[in-house]
Amino acid sequence: MTAPRTLYDKIWDDHVVHQAEDGTCLLYIDRHLVHEVTSPQAFEGLRMTGRKVRAPEKTIAVPDHNVPTTLDRAKGIENEESRIQVEALDKNAKDFGVNYYPVSDVRQGIVHIVGPEQGWTLPGMTVVCGDSHTATHGAFGALAHGIGTSEVEHVLATQTLIQKKSKNMKVEVTGKLRPGVTAKDITLAVIGKTGTAGGTGYVIEYCGEAIRDLSMEGRMTVCNMAIEGGARAGLIAPDEKTFAYCMGRPHAPKGAAWEAAVSYWKTLFTDEGAHFDKVITLKGEEIEPVVTWGTSPEDVLPISGVVPSPEDFTGGKVEAARRSLEYMGLTPGQKLTDIKIDTVFIGSCTNGRIEDLRAAAAILKGKKVAPGMRAMVVPGSGLVRAQAEEEGLAQIFIDAGFEWRLAGCSMCLAMNPDQLSPGERCASTSNRNFEGRQGRNGRTHLVSPGMAAAAAITGYLTDVRELMAETV
Amino acid sequence: MDKFTKLTGIAAPMPLVNIDTDMIIPKQFLKTIQRSGLGKNLFDEMRYTQDGAEIADFVLNKEPYRKAEIIIAGDNFGCGSSREHAPWALLDFGIRCVISTSFADIFYNNCFKNGILPIVMPQEVVDVLMEDARKGGNARMVVDLEAQTVSTSDGQSFAFSVDPFRKHCLLNGLDDIGLTLEKATAIDSFEAKAKTLRPWI
Structure with missing residues (x-):
């Protein structure tokens, strides 16, 4: 055996x-x-x-x-x-x-x-x-x-x-997510816990009820950012949802x-008693909608939080946090929801799929973006774009004041003309908040699609759950 | 690929943690279809103002570090993108060795493909090397790949470990693809077997 x-x-x-x-x-x-x-x-x-x-x-x-x-x-x-x-x-x-x-x-x-x-x-x-x-x-x-x-x-x-x-690492997310909490919040919360080097040398397997409950789109969002935690790869065992997604493609x-x-795919799971070199567990119900405040994806806080102080950290992170705060133009103790946003970007390989556009459109329906807000949606592919048009999502975005774009990487890394200007502050559904990532001296806050939509409406980083309450 | 055997050079101290690939070479320089010429844009946004003037207090703009061949860096150097433009830019500037407590996986791999030696050392050793690097031009550090040691200007020597296969390739400047193609028969038989086991691929 x-x-x-x-x-x-x-x-x-x-x-x-x-x-x-x-x-x-x-x-x-x-x-x-x-x-x-x-x-x-x-x-x-x-x-x-x-x-x-x-x-x-x-x-x-x-x-x-x-x-x-x-x-x-x-x-x-x-x-x-x-x-x-x-x-x-x-x-x-x-x-x-x-x-x-x-x-x-x-x-x-x-x-x-x-x-x-x-x-x-x-x-x-x-x-x-x-x-x-x-x-x-x-x-x-x-x-x-x-x-x-x-x-x-x-x-x-x-x-x-x-x-x-590589070595084996297990990231288990137990229980149910609360309303307004998404795959993006899970993956950012994990990086917030492990740090951007926490996965170095490992392949991560994500498991647990909260992961199983995610759609294939959500699972792709989680695995997409495994690299931001330093891991070589992220994995989720295939199941009926996976097979249903693949069938007919x-x-x-x-x-x-x-x-x-399918009969081969059904053998692809971790055996009972298999060894993991590192195990991380998060409780799904404890995860809140999160945002990043700094210039590393590990700089994650719940939206209810306040901007930290460099003294909250130790070692090399003290200087890194000081540099980040200066770059981001933020003051320790400032409430995250008091941070004013100039631009909203919805798209990227992290959050440019149909479910992401549905989540953002659900918040935006019947609303307008804040005065002066620059807002764009860049679907992840031409087919996502076509489907969103068919479902009426495109019209919701356009009516709200978003630009409705063609497919590409766009402002996630700003190699095309879609860039931030110096000092411009963006709520972005992409994956990296590095210095200069979205344009030289541009300021990036990573968020989920729903949180991006909420920021577009209010003009500030906003807890998406407050806007969800209005629509219920 | 150039061989890496023994390097005696100036080391630049860069204690910042999480120096990412976007810092090493910003995206606007990824549009090249060549490998060479990226050295002038290494650390571009940290090194130059928006108008292209040098930022005086950035380490590689100071003497003697303009001629640095080694970087002593904070934790998790090279995190972020897979862009091999990062090691290409380092190499084109003249950097042949980076020493840190940890490196991002893809960047670490990419270094070996370009004759750059990334060395992982414990924090206390990195601290000693960082201090030595701060001494400036008279402090030449010696990196000996054969012996697997790094020596400071005042003669302290620290051992490091490196994967034997990668060491062999670096010492001899070997091309991976040539080595792998020698195993073409094994690849052929793997493909034949996979075709029966997983024909849908």
Whole structure:
């Protein structure tokens, strides 16, 4: 009898091509997602060495970081460097024969939204991409993580990666979430507890009733930010919700192959008694809607809180907190709900899916954004956008005073024209509040879609539950 | 990739914790389709004003740290994005070694692919190295990969550990892809087996 294994152990074991004496493994990669920013040097490397893409049918490319999200984008990309980068991907996809969703394709969108949407991401797979938020795909019980460009080239050429196994960490969220609390609040609360380096060296498996209760969209939000906690990957064991999400997607198996796949997927869970090197437990009912106050995703507080003082911290964090407060223009003791917001951004691979847009629209219905508020919604893919239009969500956003954009990464990292100006303060559903992330000297507060909508209406960071009470 | 054997150089002290990849190389410089030329934009928003003037008190704008080859950093260096532009920018500036109590996983991997040696040391050692780095130009630190030691200017020596395979690749400047392609037969047979076990992939 074999020893009890975690979900991570099982997926790992099924993908080892070769193991060296020192434990270094060659791991097979089932799906390789590619975008325009981290791939040009890798394709160039293949050309220079005369190498081919080993498995173009398992390689999926889509431009997302640089693409304009304004409605006139058919006229092309104004910024020359951005245009060259997208054109390079057009050419590389064609030359090397990989699956491709160009800017003009309605299925184009953020790579981590397109992958699951098209059925490329399935349980038990290994999925990599030259992008740290590849962790998103872990929501399917797939081992998914970001890689650098040298590794992109390595996967293109060999369909494998040289890896050492990480340790196992369990994050259990027990009980039920209270109304107004979402997957985003869970994942931020976890990082608030572990710190941004708490997951370093680990693969996290999220479990517990509050996780099981989440939709696939919510699970993707949780896993998406595993990297913000330093983990190599986040995983959630697949279940009936996972299978229902995958069924019928363009690249999901059909017929007998589907049946075979589901019976394999049902073996993908952590065995009773399997060993975890680290365990973190949160009580779902104790999680409040949260916001970030600083410039690291670990700078998390419940919306009912006040801005901390550097003296509240120890070690290197004292100086980091002082720097963050200065950058963010905040005063210790200030109530979070007294922080005035200039801009609201709803979108990104963290919160750009249909359920996120529904959550924001539910708060915005029949309301207007605060005077002077700049507010935009950037759907995660062309198909999310189409569905939101069909459901009437787009009209709710437009009537409230939001800009209704085309799909892309947009203001999450501001490589396209969607940027913050110096000092501009944004409530954002994205994943990083680093200095300069959304534009030089821009100030980012990470929140859930409902909290972003609430801030848009009141003009201040706001407890979404106060606005929910009005609609009940 | 250039070999890394033994480095004797100036170390710049950067005690800030959580120095992220967006600080190391902001997104506006990710639009390049080349690997080279990023050194001038390393730490761009910490190093230059909006008008492009140098910020005098940023460490790499001060002598002798303009010629630093080593960085001694606070916890969790390189957190954030997977952008390999971060090690490319460090390398292009001339940095061959970063020493911290901890590194973000993807950044750590990316360093080895570019001939940069990231070294994890306990807090008390990082504290000693940070002090030594603050001494400036006469304080050359020695990083010896073969012996796996870091030595301060006053002769204190500290051992570090490194994965043997990665050490081998760095010492010899080896290309991973070439090494993996030598295992093509193993990849072929894995694919054949996977095709019967998980045909839907």
